[in-house]
Amino acid sequence: MQQLTVKEYESGQRLDRYLQHYLKEASRGFLYKMLRKKNITLNGKKADGSEKLASGDVVCLFFSEETLQHFSGEEKAGRIPEKPGTLSRSAGGPSPRSLTFPPVLYEDEDVIFLNKPAGMLSQKAAASDISLCELLTDRMIQQGILTEEGTRTFRPGVCNRLDRNTSGVVAAGKSSRGLRVLSEWIRNRQVKKFYLCVVSGSVFGAAIIDGYLSKDERSNMVTVRKTPPGDRILTRYRPLSRGNGCTLLLVELITGRTHQIRAHLASIGHPVLGDSKYGTSLRESGAGESGNRGVRTLMLHAWKMVFPEGESELPGLSGRTITAPVPGRFASVLKQYRMEVPENLSLFLL
DSSP: OOOEOGGGGGTSSSHHHHHHHHHTOOHHHHHHHHHHTTTTTTTTTOOOOOBOTTTTTHHHHHHHHOHHHHTTSSSTTTOOOOOOOOOOOOSSSSOGGOOOOOOOOEOSSSSSEEEOTTTTTTTTTTTOOOOOOHHHHHHHTTTSSSSSSGTTOOOOEESSSOOTTOOEEEEEEESHHHHHHHHHHHHHOOOOEEEEEESSSSSOSSEEEEEEEEEEEETTTEEESSSSSSSEEEEEEEEEEEEEEEEEEEESSSSOOTTHHHHHHHHOOBBTTTTTOOOOTTTTTTTSSSSTTOOOOOOOOEEEEEOOOOOSGGGGGGGEEEOOOHHHHHHHHHHHTOOOOOTGGGGOOO
């Protein structure tokens, strides 16, 4: 028999989801059968799986040790894999301990907001990758907030994904409640998200651009059209500064789709500077001799998140604004092209 006590960071999720994480090799049908037969109980009583777990709840699994090992994935193909949440050095890859944890912008027991640098992954793209999720998991383990055993039923995760070469605010859940609620807010557009970017060409006047986005999964690229088919996208922008054939824009994501800002601005002839996927160099577009010379990173920064008042599930975020200072490289490119971020930037919010 295995007895599991629900931790605070695991609370708020349904019992059946908790069991699916812990017994990842078991089918849903098997789990519900075990619940019906009381081979799995909650606080000593029969459960159907729909119960919301609270900190301190006790889940008992009346299985043999061999059955537990089999369904938990600890015994597969005749070997015991690494424990989840352990950051090991991959062949030819970086040592996780050599990676610097990003600056923390805000943190409480449920959520954390980080200023992600360009070049760091929000989530894994390959099995050997070290992303923000792995770094956050390791940090929580080091702090004693999370245990390696605990990662079998909960792992912290990001709620908004930034492209690898985009810097700025990344929101992540440190608890099941934080991850669920924050993800719902972002998905339901209750959180306003603002970006700063430098684009090719001179842009005059604020506008909303409308379109339809389709993604090619094989190439990981998107196409923007003015009419369907595709997912509708809305992007609002306002020019803040112009110089040397470029414009600094404040952008609000009204919708949030893969590569939306990059593809949408490129579709109207103003690609983001340094965008090798959707953009062209300034020299190629006839904007001057300097072109993209010296710009090696994507000039797109997730600058600010604004939360509405009156949120009760995560009260620490009610009415809060999370701001990520622009990185040094971004600031130096602005200086190079004779532009600057206005001191009273918040007055420009769209």
